[in-house]
Amino acid sequence: MSTDRDGVTQEDLQLDAFFTAARRADARLPAALVDRVAADAARLLPPPPRASRGRRLPLGWLRELGGWPAAAGFVAASIAGLVIGVYAPDAVLQFDPTATPGYDLTDLAPGYGFADLEG
Amino acid sequence: MTFSPADGESLSEEALLAAYGAGDPAAARLLADRLTPLAWRVALRLLGDAAEAEDVAQEAMLRLWRMAPDWEPGRARVSTWLYRVTANLATDRIRARRETGDAAAAEAAVDPAPSAGQSMLDRERVAALKEALAALPERQRTAVVLRHLEGLANPEIAEIMGIGVEAVESLTARGKRTLAARLSERKEDLGYVDGS
Numbered sequence: 440m441s442t443d444r445d446g447v448t449q450e451d452l453q454l455d456a457f458f459t460a461a462r463r464a465d466a467r468l469p470a471a472l473v474d475r476v477a478a479d480a481a482r483l484l485p486p487p488p489r490a491s492r493g494r495r496l497p498l499g500w501l502r503e504l505g506g507w508p509a510a511a512g513f514v515a516a517s518i519a520g521l522v523i524g525v526y527a528p529d530a531v532l533q534f535d536p537t538a539t540p541g542y543d544l545t546d547l548a549p550g551y552g553f554a555d556l557e558g
Numbered sequence: 559m560t561f562s563p564a565d566g567e568s569l570s571e572e573a574l575l576a577a578y579g580a581g582d583p584a585a586a587r588l589l590a591d592r593l594t595p596l597a598w599r600v601a602l603r604l605l606g607d608a609a610e611a612e613d614v615a616q617e618a619m620l621r622l623w624r625m626a627p628d629w630e631p632g633r634a635r636v637s638t639w640l641y642r643v644t645a646n647l648a649t650d651r652i653r654a655r656r657e658t659g660d661a662a663a664a665e666a667a668v669d670p671a672p673s674a675g676q677s678m679l680d681r682e683r684v685a686a687l688k689e690a691l692a693a694l695p696e697r698q699r700t701a702v703v704l705r706h707l708e709g710l711a712n713p714e715i716a717e718i719m720g721i722g723v724e725a726v727e728s729l730t731a732r733g734k735r736t737l738a739a740r741l742s743e744r745k746e747d748l749g750y751v752d753g754s
Contacts, residue, residue: 453738453741453742454706454734454737454738454741456683457683457684457686457687457737457741458687458706458707460679460680460683460684460687461603461683461684461687461688461707462707463680464680464681464684466602466608468594468595468598468599469598469608469612472594472598472612472615472616473590473591473594475616476590476594476615476616476619476620477586477587477590477591479616479619479620479623480578480583480586480587480589480590480619480623481583481586483620483623483624484578484581484583484586484623485578485579485580485581485626485627486581487580487581487582488580488581
């Protein structure tokens with residue numbers, strides 16, 4: 440068996456002529472076959488996935504409030520309030536919003552001459 | 559989502575199969591048009607019989623439709639999967655022929671009409687190659703057909719046949735040696751020059 444520099448044998452070259460002839464001789468695909476295959480495909484076509492909207496819980500209000508992150512924050516704040524109420528009830532009971540003393544602007548900025556602004 | 563025929567050119571087979579699995583009838587037709595020729599051609603080359611090749615191609619495509627909803631993207635190429643299924647179905651038929659002693663009938667099966675531009679020498683070469691291929695052991699025949707008629711690379715053939723690349727190389731080398739020996743017996747008729 441003779442071999443050239445690329446390692447291609449004379450045998451390869453001879454066989455290539457046969458392979459090339461076979462590739463060129465490709466017969467025509469029967470059109471009826473494609474139709475039968477397409478008919479099988481239509482018969483076995485999986486049903487489209489059902490729209491999941493109907494199965495969802497009615498949670499539109501939750502989305503309006505900010506979705507699950509907002510709900511998680513709300514629940515965490517509620518639990519924190521409950522814990523404070525149970526373990527430190529005095530802090531809650533002593534809190535009286537009506538007892539909050541009133542403030543005047545001068546209490547907040549005593550060095551500022553508000554009287555001068557009155558014209 | 560539906561696809562137009564123009565989409566079929568640009569979309570991958572994997573995308574079309576995923577669309578079919580999601581119930582898209584347009585994807586079904588596009589896949590049938592694109593993949594049926596592949597299945598039929600390789601079945602014809604392995605079996606050498608047009609009627610059997612049609613049956614095998616239709617069965618391979620039927621399995622594709624059934625598998626579509628469970629297709630895992632990225633696992634393999636659709637064409638590779640189809641080559642494997644078609645080759646396995648064809649091999650089953652070749653074995654069944656041998657078990658029933660029907661090899662002579664299969665070899666005498668009528669081929670589709672040759673193309674108009676085919677020369678007499680080409681026709682004789684094609685017929686001789688078909689005969690020599692039919693005499694090869696199944697795995698050698700599959701490897702040679704996939705490598706030299708389908709033009710696939712050895713790694714893809716290895717994936718299709720479920721063997722290593724070295725095994726593919728060994729199968730094709732042995733197959734070609736046997737083919738060369740058989741064809742050289744008719745070298746005067748076929749223009750085969752014995753290079754040994």
